[in-house]
Amino acid sequence: MRTASLLATVAIPALMATSAAYAAQPAFPDKPIRLIIGSASGSGPDIMARLIAEHLYGAWGQRVVVDTRPGVAGILSAEQALRANPDGYTWLMLTSQLFIATSVYPDLKFNLDKDFDSVSLVGLVPWVVTISPPLPVKSVSELIALAKKSPGKLRYGSGGPGSGEHFATVMFTHMAGIDMLHVPYKGVVGALIDAIANEIQMQFAVYPAAFPHVSSGRLRGLGVSTAKRAPGLPNLPVIVDTVPGYVNFGWYSIVAPKGTPAAVLNKASAEIVKAAREPAFGERLKTLGIEIIAGGRKELDDYRTIERKRLTELVKATGISIAK
Numbered sequence: 001m002r003t004a005s006l007l008a009t010v011a012i013p014a015l016m017a018t019s020a021a022y023a024a025q026p027a028f029p030d031k032p033i034r035l036i037i038g039s040a041s042g043s044g045p046d047i048m049a050r051l052i053a054e055h056l057y058g059a060w061g062q063r064v065v066v067d068t069r070p071g072v073a074g075i076l077s078a079e080q081a082l083r084a085n086p087d088g089y090t091w092l093m094l095t096s097q098l099f100i101a102t103s104v105y106p107d108l109k110f111n112l113d114k115d116f117d118s119v120s121l122v123g124l125v126p127w128v129v130t131i132s133p134p135l136p137v138k139s140v141s142e143l144i145a146l147a148k149k150s151p152g153k154l155r156y157g158s159g160g161p162g163s164g165e166h167f168a169t170v171m172f173t174h175m176a177g178i179d180m181l182h183v184p185y186k187g188v189v190g191a192l193i194d195a196i197a198n199e200i201q202m203q204f205a206v207y208p209a210a211f212p213h214v215s216s217g218r219l220r221g222l223g224v225s226t227a228k229r230a231p232g233l234p235n236l237p238v239i240v241d242t243v244p245g246y247v248n249f250g251w252y253s254i255v256a257p258k259g260t261p262a263a264v265l266n267k268a269s270a271e272i273v274k275a276a277r278e279p280a281f282g283e284r285l286k287t288l289g290i291e292i293i294a295g296g297r298k299e300l301d302d303y304r305t306i307e308r309k310r311l312t313e314l315v316k317a318t319g320i321s322i323a324k
Contacts, residue, residue: 038074040187074098088264097164157191207289
């Protein structure tokens, strides 16, 4: 009895203190959240980030500020995120572009696979191969034939060396057996503008960035990189029909710096997954050509492992280099 009484004497005040401390903690979030992206305004990640920010504001009543930090294929955005306090108020949009960049850039100041905790895998998106309208080709096979006639003469753009656009094109030229001249930009928006102006002739871009220009006729779409046609561009064939084995896609996810409280990660994950599964939000994503995954933390962990293996093998096979 004395032992039980003693335990109660110690445990009850401790429990009360813990409950009081928990009650004193402000509910997350109690201030704006910063979502850092490694792409320019108007890019696919920027469009996706703003849709997520809009939903979370409606759900939580706190702003999610989209902070664009383009440069070095998204590496600058990751470095910026890691400088922040891991208190749950700084997130990073992890995309296929940043994942690719960390497979080809040497001497990075961080380890993408170890320094960021998963929050949610939102969805996948096709790459669209677009050309400047004056270029006299109307199909992927005609583009390949023209490139073979003039090795190194046709110019293609990208969001920078090692970017998703760069990787998608190097993979394409490698598998098609052609040679084209790489013209790097600070972001895909600048590359698309120059493709419209015929300063460059070809440009891979994710569906959300490419769609307005293709649908308006400012650029001519030739094909999509996924195994199936994109619902929003049903007239565009899949590249794999012309280039066997060519299947590639971009993807969007949310991560946070290592050390972010698990409770915060879980709450953010649950709300983003909920958003992606809501019909209204999902329909908006579908209009951007995005295949909704709505995966939670474990799904993103598993996907990152699989994607790292796939990209490592592709980088080795294609010989992609930031020097090219």
